[in-house]
Amino acid sequence: MNIKVVGIDIAKSVFQVCVLLHDNKVAWNRKITRSDLMTKLTQLPENTLIAMEACASSHHWARQMKQHGFEVMLIPAQFVKPFVGHQKNDANDARAICEASQRPDVHPVQVKTIEQQDIKALRNVRQRLVDNRIALVNQSRAMAAEYGVIFPKHVTKFQELLPLAIEDASNQLSHIMRRLLLENYDELRQLNRDIQQVEHDLIELCKTNHRFKALQEVPGFGPIISSALISELGTGKQFTNGRQFSAWCGLVPKQHSSGGKSCLKGITK
Incomplete structure (x- = not known):
């Protein structure tokens, strides 16, 4: 055949x-x-x-x-x-x-290794935990605001001020609301521990990859961004040049040209 x-x-x-x-x-x-x-x-x-x-x-x-x-x-x-x-x-x-x-202009996706999929799985779990933490903080801020207690948006400052607000008898928080906020605070601390554990596992897994160490030397690249590139790109050989990689990342403008007139979206004149 x-x-x-x-x-x-x-x-x-x-x-x-x-x-x-x-x-x-x-x-x-x-x-x-x-x-x-x-x-x-x-x-x-x-x-x-x-x-x-x-x-x-x-x-x-x-x-x-x-x-x-x-x-x-x-x-x-x-x-x-x-x-x-x-x-x-x-x-x-x-x-x-x-x-x-059979089309010549189709760019195939590089097959991921087990290591890449392990890294991606850890990243996905971490992202879910971070999203849950943000949702928990937003819910707590919204509930407290109904009682006249306002917290800043930053998660770190919120975690510092929440126990003080729960213990402050001079504010308008009810007994039920103090209990709910305390339960949210305990859940928030557990989420922080879970995120730290996943990040630790992620870094330990990536330490054996020489590309991870090389990416760490790029200014602005931390362990999370470096691990993301490793899990998504692999060797990077699927890209012919740096511009293809930039286009894949969305760092270069999209072209929308017609009738001989060139237009690059995202470029301001």
Whole structure:
């Protein structure tokens, strides 16, 4: 079988697999269960190109397929959508993935290592904890304001002044409100401990990565930003030059030109 590319539309239980030949004819396009996927794929020739959307669990499957000698290409979802063409269903999505993989202007996503995904998982947990802390502080400030007690916006100052306000008998806080604020304060302290633990685990994990040490030498780069770049970029070889990396980060303006008139959004004259 002269296979050009195999496109897989990933799902939780049932995957859609489309096999496209070099004459651009579809050999078959069928559903395969999760448990049978790797068994079916190992029947294909080695070095077969397998394309998937860069979505949930795609990096896991990409690592599995690479171990079996396949060439794997992860495509950003926005490059697949234009090739669906007809009604959206699993079969059309899998065929669209095959088509998108052949376009020269598609920049594939680098497959993440286990270390990168560990770092990303720690970052995601930390971000959730930080968001919960901000929400808790905002709620406490809003509740206290209804009793005429005003706290500053900064989290550190809030944590310093909250116990004093709870103990101050001269303000208008009721007994119930003092109890609620005290419970929020205890929860806030626990969130701080959880955030510190995650940050510690994150730094310890990144210490073994030489790129982490190099990024730390860049002015303004702390452990959080450095670990974010490691988890998202990996080696960075997916970018041809520095401008591509800047565009990926959103540091360069977007172009919106027509009729020979060049317009870069974000640039003020």
